[in-house]
Amino acid sequence: MTLDTSELNKSRQDLSGRADVWLFGYGSLIFKADFPFLERRPASIEGWARRFWQGSHDHRGTPERPGRVLTLVESTGTVCAGMAYRVAPSVFEHLDVREKNGYLRFATPMTFADGGHEEGLVYIATEDNAAFLGPAPEDEIARHIHGSHGPSGANRDYLLRLAEALRELGAEDEHVFGLERRLLALVP
DSSP: OOSBOHHHHHTTSOOTTOSOEEEEESSHHHHOOOSOOSEEEEEEEEEEEEEEEEEESSSSSOSSSOEEEEEEEEEEEEEEEEEEEEEOTTHHHHHHHHTTBTOEEEEEEEEETTSOEEEEEEEEOOTTSTTBOOOOOHHHHHHHHHTOEETTEEHHHHHHHHHHHHHHHTOOOHHHHHHHHHHHHHOO
């Protein structure tokens, strides 16, 4: 599969004729909404877990030294908390480029904090994409994140801002918080 998935995503869902679309964010989309939105609400999806298993060649790393960013992996019984945005379909022109490094758009049922439900789109980097790094021991992932930097800044800032945003949501995520503890132990 190609590293740049922006063109492929345009063909995955037909958004023509829609006034708005829900988007579910579980990583940087929680704390970095660099796009216009009509509404923003805490939400969750079931059966998915956040993992720092995706390489970042374009934001938190470089092609020579990719950083590590989040993707979702199937995990029965797991609830992944995040942020849902109601957006105009045209916003996906920007998001498809932002999330081009191996991510594909999928439809998913979302549950809002108030108990309401909607279907939304979510970007997931599956294991068959060219930037997928896969699992590794958490100490190794933390060291990788500590040493990576790209056009969007230090990889460590991505992890630390995400951990802070998850705490603000009242969300528990042992993978993220465990990596945060390991990362902070590396800093003198």
